Amino acid sequence: MVRKDEKAVSPVIGVILMVAITVILAAVIASFVFGMGSNVKKTYVVSATASQQDTDIVITYQGGPDHQSVSSINVTCTPSSGSSTTASTSSPSVGDTLTCSNVGTSGRDHVVVTATFADGTTQVILDTYV
Secondary structure, X not given: OOOHHHHOHHHHHHHHHHHHHHHHHHHHHHHHHOOHHHHOOOOOOOEEEEEEEOOEEEEEEEXXXXXXXXXXXXXXXXXXXXXXXXXXXXXXXXXXXXXXXXXXXXXXXXXXXXXXXXXXXXXXXXXXXX
């Protein structure tokens, strides 16, 4: 035996789903029409490594697929106690090294390497503790 109130459930769910699909489709189309997707910046693929050598931290530029776009590399070493040390180089080549001298051997020295690219953007390529 079928009750009358059970017949109405399926059409109501169908209408709700159609409205939801219409709203999602309208949002996607509006994002393309109003250019909301055009503000996405390019992410460059380059890298660097850092290693402890006695009381110095040596940063080695490893390059990557976007190496030709790199105009400069900047390094900031912040020891667990003391003030920050900075180093930089222009037009780096793969394998170039930068050194932060006399930072200690605590294993908690913070190293941040940023790369500046030909289009003027800056991107962090290494953020680690050594």
